[in-house]
Amino acid sequence: MENLEVLKGVENFSLSEDDVKRIPNIMKLVVIYNVELIERVDCLSYLQCFSKLESLMLQFPWFVDRKYQLKMSFPPSLKKLYLDVPTNFELEDILPMLGSLPLLWRLRLDGGRFRTRKWETIEGQFRSLRLLALGGCGDLEDWTVLESSHFPLLEELHLLNLDELEEIPSEIGEIATLRSIILDSCNDSMVLSAKQILEQQQDLHGDELDLHVIVRLWEKDEDLLKLATSNFEVY
Structure with a gap:
């Protein structure tokens, strides 16, 4: 998985430090989250660890608690961002x-x-x-x-x-x-x-x-x- 550069259409990506290490060369990422995952897993803060990420699309459910919003962080390599x-x-x-x-x-x-x-x-x-x-x-x-x-x-x-x-x-x-x-x-x-x-x-x-x-x-x-x-x- 180290050579993976594009990951699209993923639902409820339970992102962790181990996941970042498994796919360190991701350049394009498209993820959809639902209410259950957002409430259960702290994953948004790990986005900044993708040091080669250039394009990111995130789609969220009908409600997101503000405490999760405040944990969002993005890598300085990011060139394109779409937030729904x-x-x-x-x-x-x-x-x-x-x-x-x-x-x-x-x-x-x-x-x-x-x-x-x-x-x-x-x-x-x-x-x-x-x-x-x-x-x-x-x-x-x-x-x-x-x-x-x-x-x-x-x-x-x-x-x-x-x-x-x-x-x-x-x-x-x-x-x-x-x-x-x-x-x-x-x-x-x-x-x-x-x-x-x-x-x-x-x-x-x-x-x-x-x-x-x-x-x-x-x-x-x-x-x-x-x-x-x-x-x-x-x-």
Whole structure:
């Protein structure tokens, strides 16, 4: 098993120190946990021991006790991470840790909640991130990015079903590498903030504009449909 590099579709992986030693060269891991295992086995803290792990997908059940969330830890080798978490999963507990991963360039978060209803990014984090996707993250009302340098290499931003978030931080539009924004079933104010970001970029770059925005509406809205241009698609 020492040569095993990909392990996918595993349910209830009872990860321990011995397991890490048996499969030390894992590079891609896809695991689904259920309630019974999470309550019985402390396994999330051992993820950081996979020193060659580059791609990780974790899917959790409908409820995860916060004490297990606080034990989650990831190796610095991680480049791609997808977390499918329940609505009680508190994202503030892990976002600072994720932001400190030096090689992470692709991050997808599906589910979870912000207990403070706010997310303020920290300087010096997410230094390598190129794709950020947030879906169904409940209670997020205010996203603050103090400087565009907080996501210096961001190229793609995907936001899905963020009903309470009022706007995309204007600083996101100042990121030089940003190429696409995708809004899927977000509210009207989010769409308008994306339009404003695009217009600011057009003023700066004119015909050389590289930013493209795609908006997928939950329900057809004639006023929003009228905003469509070649760089601002609305469906």
